[in-house]
Amino acid sequence: MDVQTAAVPPPRAGAAEGSEVSAEPAPSAGPGSAIELVGIAKTFASRRGTVAAVERVDLVIGEGEFFSLLGPSGCGKTTTLRMIGGFEDPTEGQILLHGKDVVGVPPNHRDVNMVFQSYALFPHMSVFENVAFGLRRKGVAKRDTESRVREMLELVQLEGKADRRPRELSGGQQQRVALARALVNRPRALLLDEPLAALDLKLRQAMQLELKRIQREVGITFVFVTHDQNEALTMSDRLVVMNAGRIEQLGSPREVYEHPRTRFVAGFIGTSNFIRRPVRSMEGDVAVLDSGTDERIVVPGARGRRRGRTPRRRHGAPGEDRADRAAALGRPLRHPGACRGGRVPRHVDAVRDAVAGRHLTDRVRAERGRRHRPR
Amino acid sequence: MSAVLDRPVQAPQRTRHPRRWRGWLLPTWSWLVIGWLCLPIFVMILFGFNNTQGKFNIKWQGFTLQWYRQLFTIPDLTNALEASLSIAVIVTVIATILGTLLGMALGRYKFRGIGSVNLLLFANIAAPEVVLGASLLSLFLTVGIPRGYWTIVIAQVMFSIAYVAVTVRARMAALDPALEEAARDLGANGVATFFRVTLPLLMPGVMAGALLTFALSIDDYIITSFNAGQTVTFPLWVYGASRNGVPPQVNVMGTLIFGFGVLLAVAGAAINRRRQA
Numbered sequence A: 001m002d003v004q005t006a007a008v009p010p011p012r013a014g015a016a017e018g019s020e021v022s023a024e025p026a027p028s029a030g031p032g033s034a035i036e037l038v039g040i041a042k043t044f045a046s047r048r049g050t051v052a053a054v055e056r057v058d059l060v061i062g063e064g065e066f067f068s069l070l071g072p073s074g075c076g077k078t079t080t081l082r083m084i085g086g087f088e089d090p091t092e093g094q095i096l097l098h099g100k101d102v103v104g105v106p107p108n109h110r111d112v113n114m115v116f117q118s119y120a121l122f123p124h125m126s127v128f129e130n131v132a133f134g135l136r137r138k139g140v141a142k143r144d145t146e147s148r149v150r151e152m153l154e155l156v157q158l159e160g161k162a163d164r165r166p167r168e169l170s171g172g173q174q175q176r177v178a179l180a181r182a183l184v185n186r187p188r189a190l191l192l193d194e195p196l197a198a199l200d201l202k203l204r205q206a207m208q209l210e211l212k213r214i215q216r217e218v219g220i221t222f223v224f225v226t227h228d229q230n231e232a233l234t235m236s237d238r239l240v241v242m243n244a245g246r247i248e249q250l251g252s253p254r255e256v257y258e259h260p261r262t263r264f265v266a267g268f269i270g271t272s273n274f275i276r277r278p279v280r281s282m283e284g285d286v287a288v289l290d291s292g293t294d295e296r297i298v299v300p301g302a303r304g305r306r307r308g309r310t311p312r313r314r315h316g317a318p319g320e321d322r323a324d325r326a327a328a329l330g331r332p333l334r335h336p337g338a339c340r341g342g343r344v345p346r347h348v349d350a351v352r353d354a355v356a357g358r359h360l361t362d363r364v365r366a367e368r369g370r371r372h373r374p375r
Numbered sequence B: 001m002s003a004v005l006d007r008p009v010q011a012p013q014r015t016r017h018p019r020r021w022r023g024w025l026l027p028t029w030s031w032l033v034i035g036w037l038c039l040p041i042f043v044m045i046l047f048g049f050n051n052t053q054g055k056f057n058i059k060w061q062g063f064t065l066q067w068y069r070q071l072f073t074i075p076d077l078t079n080a081l082e083a084s085l086s087i088a089v090i091v092t093v094i095a096t097i098l099g100t101l102l103g104m105a106l107g108r109y110k111f112r113g114i115g116s117v118n119l120l121l122f123a124n125i126a127a128p129e130v131v132l133g134a135s136l137l138s139l140f141l142t143v144g145i146p147r148g149y150w151t152i153v154i155a156q157v158m159f160s161i162a163y164v165a166v167t168v169r170a171r172m173a174a175l176d177p178a179l180e181e182a183a184r185d186l187g188a189n190g191v192a193t194f195f196r197v198t199l200p201l202l203m204p205g206v207m208a209g210a211l212l213t214f215a216l217s218i219d220d221y222i223i224t225s226f227n228a229g230q231t232v233t234f235p236l237w238v239y240g241a242s243r244n245g246v247p248p249q250v251n252v253m254g255t256l257i258f259g260f261g262v263l264l265a266v267a268g269a270a271i272n273r274r275r276q277a
Helices: A077-085 A127-137 A142-155 A171-183 A201-218 A229-235 A253-258 A263-268 A322-329 A336-340 A349-354 B002-006 B021-047 B075-108 B114-126 B129-143 B149-173 B177-185 B190-218 B222-227 B234-244 B248-276
Strands: A003-005 A033-046 A049-062 A066-070 A092-097 A112-115 A189-193 A221-226 A238-243 A246-251 A273-276 A279-283 A286-290 A296-300 A364-367
Touching (some): A033 A077, A049 A077, A049 A221, A049 A246, A066 A077, A066 A229, A077 A092, A127 A142, A142 A171, A142 A201, A201 A229, A221 A229, A246 A253, B075 B114, B075 B149, B075 B234, B075 B248, B129 B149, B129 B222, B177 B190, B190 B248, B234 B248
Parallel strands (some): A112 A189, A189 A221
Antiparallel strands (some): A033 A049, A033 A092, A279 A286, A286 A296
């Protein structure tokens, strides 16, 4: 039987479906959009011509949202974040911060602050001076600066460390200083570039909760870049999965986890096995796959299709009846783009037997067969 | 089980190395080298206190402080020292500023011709001083610039920039670019970013370059001698005087300059240590 087991470790129990994941479908950004990216593209000049880091990204991030950009390294997520922060200018497109186009506006005139991956704390300044840096540049009165910095150090639980130098602090503490230094300016949005990547697992998990708590307390829009799916899934209100400079999927963690829209997302998020078999028939919401033996593979909830993502959509008119569309699943695949449809998630017991002894995940997806005629 | 417990547990025996010749050879050798390096300086300092009678200050004739009291009794020597000090200060300021800017560019950015500039710096440091001095002289002659105080300054700035640039370049290359981005992000404009973040972090490199420049400038003989014209600097005067006996005041001045240099170096180290504490 043609079963592809994606080489991924078993999932951490409750990694994505724990209490942190909101059950509602993705709330849309709504009217109060904090950040809007309109057709953003960025190409870098290299020795062999130009390299596209980001290609035509459209995105609306809502006010007060915890929004994640998730993807493998080199997918353009950091470049996107840096464009929002003003450290790179897009080659094309518009960046709207609260409705105002800020392309060409330098970082010091943008109402967003950034937490850098390396923290970028000023080593020649004390923790207090680091946090006060932004307020002093803006000419905030001395007494206000003092009290706001103290308040912020309290928020990140570093009250006693004001006079320390960054190098005297642990990684987690440095991370908090970086957070305080950005938040003290009360930005309209906070940009976080893989801020937890340098921490060990335990500290990282603690900081995830901590970040979430702080975000709830200050109510500021957080844009969070990470390559760690656990991080993105546990913390975000919504997220995008990026690949090769494009957005693969936008949605709530639950949506993205349970209904991956593309094969890339399915492979990147969670832990999945891929089964590529022709669909023999559709019985209600259950797809029956041809296993090539006497066994049948029964896959409940062929949701990808219901959302109109079958290749059928390209040929047929919408509103065709389900059986018809199900039949379409069995069509030979010619166009790589057509791969989008026909994924069928959830348990398949037959598969569990088929790869005896292998630890299996709870997600299995079926794709259309290649040499099969619809029945 | 008993088989395991019956056997007495033996602590691992630490093998003691006998104190061999290696134990004392390294310290002895080190102190010999240090002594060798410091000997000329000790002699210079010592003979500044020599109660010498004749023209030559080479035989110990008893302790005196009179040369310290009569430090500025030789007008030509005093003038030469003044010239040297003022040239050194000017050269240090100019070369440090230019070298720092150059070092920053080389340490941070990739630009067309960066390889050639790096090569040029290396060539500048590696080239024999005689060659530099002679070719500068021919340049000044060709262009028709009268040799004197300012040609010395130009010549010394020319060879000092490379030293500053190299030390600053190393420092700059090690600096996380995100630090400057963070400053911009927090509302600092370019100027504030430079003076509050970049420059303070480059300071150790800048200071090292400046000290090096000062030291190179104040005792440069070869290049200066080509381009000095009628101006006499401290090294030029000492060299001229050496034929008919160097007066002990020279030792005293040398001692003072050396002491000043040591003081600066110690102060720099102390500041660095406090900064890192």
